[in-house]
Amino acid sequence: MSEPTGAFCAIHPDVGAVATCDHCGTFACPECVTVHAGRQICTTCIAEGRVQLDTNPWAQRDSLGVPVAWWRTVMAVTTSPSTFFRSLDPEKGLGEAAAFASLALLPALFMGFIFQTLAMLAFGDSLQTMIEPFITQANLPPEVLTELEKVFVVSAGSLASGFFSSVGLGVPINLFIVVFFGVLQHVALMMVGGDTKGFEATLKASFYSVGVRFWEIIPLVNLVGTLWLLVVQSLGYSAIHKTDGWKGWVAAWGPGLTCCCCALSIPFSIGFLGALAG
Ligand SMILES: [Zn+2]
Numbered sequence: 001m002s003e004p005t006g007a008f009c010a011i012h013p014d015v016g017a018v019a020t021c022d023h024c025g026t027f028a029c030p031e032c033v034t035v036h037a038g039r040q041i042c043t044t045c046i047a048e049g050r051v052q053l054d055t056n057p058w059a060q061r062d063s064l065g066v067p068v069a070w071w072r073t074v075m076a077v078t079t080s081p082s083t084f085f086r087s088l089d090p091e092k093g094l095g096e097a098a099a100f101a102s103l104a105l106l107p108a109l110f111m112g113f114i115f116q117t118l119a120m121l122a123f124g125d126s127l128q129t130m131i132e133p134f135i136t137q138a139n140l141p142p143e144v145l146t147e148l149e150k151v152f153v154v155s156a157g158s159l160a161s162g163f164f165s166s167v168g169l170g171v172p173i174n175l176f177i178v179v180f181f182g183v184l185q186h187v188a189l190m191m192v193g194g195d196t197k198g199f200e201a202t203l204k205a206s207f208y209s210v211g212v213r214f215w216e217i218i219p220l221v222n223l224v225g226t227l228w229l230l231v232v233q234s235l236g237y238s239a240i241h242k243t244d245g246w247k248g249w250v251a252a253w254g255p256g257l258t259c260c261c262c263a264l265s266i267p268f269s270i271g272f273l274g275a276l277a278g
């Protein structure tokens with residue numbers, strides 16, 4: 001808190017002010033000012049709801065406990081993303097945001113692994129019979145055949161390696177993808193002039209958006225998981241940078257859509273060139 005200002009509190013005229021409100025500029029005594037996300041805010045501003053306080057439950061996990069803080073953050077990202085992202089402090093807490101994302105991915109990837117295993121137990125045999133004729137026709141070398149057989153048979157070994165690759169490696173791989181796309185999305189945001197708080201703010205919003213991937217613990221939600229993530233990122237980017245909504249959408253969807261268009265254009269251009277040559 002700052003030094004005495006020589007002025008008096010706006011509410012208590014006989015008490016010396018120690019701060020000015022970072023929102024409204026009012027003089028405030030120690031009783032009339034509190035610090036929120038590094039900003040000194042007067043009680044009037046808080047009472048009248050003029051400022052969005054840092055309501056990120058994840059940042060309060062010391063007092064709430066990790067499970068409660070984590071759950072409330074998942075719910076905040078899911079039910080009121082814009083409010084949640086607007087209240088985030090864009091300048092700090094990148095590491096804790098990444099930790100939150102990991103804890104949201106872990107149960108999702110684990111259940112994904114369970115669903116996949118159950119599907120193999122249920123349909124592995126019929127799947128194998130279905131593709132059998134193709135395999136015989138393909139004249140594959142015997143060592144490839146034995147590897148293929150293993151795909152359809154659930155064993156202790158396949159469970160262990162499946163668990164390791166989908167859950168153990170899944171978390172770092174997914175975080176890497178978030179960072180990789182975060183860079184591209186931030187560039188897109190800069191291109192439309194929506195970057196006001198810097199790359200860390202974008203990445204932080206991106207990590208917290210991963211909270212909705214937790215719902216992939218429910219079967220088939222993973223089919224829409226990425227689209228849902230992109231919607232939340234759109235809201236998150238514009239909210240954390242306090243910029244226009246459309247800029248958030250361009251930033252979130254731009255890189256992915258560009259990749260899709262490029263991927264689609266390759267076979268098209270090959271076909272086009274082929275047609276020209278023919
Ligand atoms: Zn104020």
Ligand SMILES: [Zn+2]
Nearest residue numbers: 009012029032
């Ligand atoms: Zn006062």
